[in-house]
Amino acid sequence: MTKRAFITGITGQDGSYLAELLLGKGYEVHGLVRRHSTLNRSRIDQITDPALHLHYGDMTDGVSLVNLVRLIEPHEVYNLGAQSHVKVSFEMPEYTASTDAVGTLRLLEAIRAAGLDCRFYQASTSEMFGATPPPQDESSAFYPRSPYGAAKLYSHWVTVNYREAYDIFAVSGILFNHESPRRGESFVTRKISLGVASIKLGVTDHLTLGNLDAVRDWGYAKEYVEGMWRMLQHDEPQDYVLATGVGTTVRQFCEYAFARIGLDWRDHVRYDMSYERPTEVDALIGDASKARRVLGWEPQVTVKELAALMVDADVEQLGRLVRHRREDASG
Ligand code: NDP
């Protein structure tokens, strides 16, 4: 029997890697896409597999979710769709809550009302731990520090509640930061790798950042989507932390990224307080022992390797663009 998966957030970093993973395993994959005035499917454009189907909808539109769940009758639902930028959540708190908190409720209700025997994955986040000091694991206290973190905490608990109240196989993956060349350009690691590439190619000579002291646990996104899938294959619905266990400051990440092209970050990084958040999360370092023990999940790519692979990808991609522009300009 062909398994059907429904992915919200399929056009995002994780959604695109997850779609590739599931198609590779023989799944029929259905993805929720939002209507934009111009298409923004660059992360999934390369997928030519006819088993991929895209449907218009939105996490803020319950009717679209109800209709799609009934139409697709998925065996597995991965809820990755969200306003995922922490700083933006301070500027758009209500929209963030509607998408990231109530959106999950809408989707769970659609599944419950359809009476489907389907497994549900919720994209929870280390941001729910917020001010709780590291290391953080599944039993650590939650203390979100942003509208994003608070909205995701609602989704986390409503996922637990639907599991207990309605016996739905619903799991919450509490994932620490994970990055890749497909990372959105306004998240700090990608901003750094793109900045480094721009400096190498002579497009600019500096990069402007906010708080360099924040500590994050950065892993490679491709490995994390494998963890999501494993959570849904286990016999029991449980919640898991996915993390590398290694804490790195934004400053250190800069050091690694600039070193890749033989430069000293201190000569090129400027500070701008407008990138600071009203409340910051100082340090997140995860303990993923449970995922290692129960799911056999273990990340391989180190933060240094991650910085290098992101810089290399941006140098190549931006290099192509710059060459084309120069060719065009020279007629
Ligand atoms: P991205 O920002 O790359 O992708 C977010 C996705 O959600 C996009 O496909 C976006 O669509 C979609 N989306 C946004 N708003 C809506 C909406 N109102 N209705 C439907 N879809 C919407 O995020 P990531 O891939 O990095 O993360 C995936 C999930 O995991 C998110 O929920 C995020 O909060 C969570 N998470 C991420 C971590 C990380 O380090 N990457 C860590 C822990 C949790 P569009 O392309 O149209 O904008």
Ligand code: GDR
């Ligand atoms: P985060 O990721 O908030 O951890 O959320 P982000 O890359 O945005 O910030 C990480 C840290 O870097 C500091 N920082 C900057 N951040 C950005 N974006 N831009 C800057 O210029 C800059 N300068 C310093 C931030 O203050 C912060 O401390 C990500 C998202 O993917 C969430 O969706 C996810 O849930 C969490 O990771 C786990």
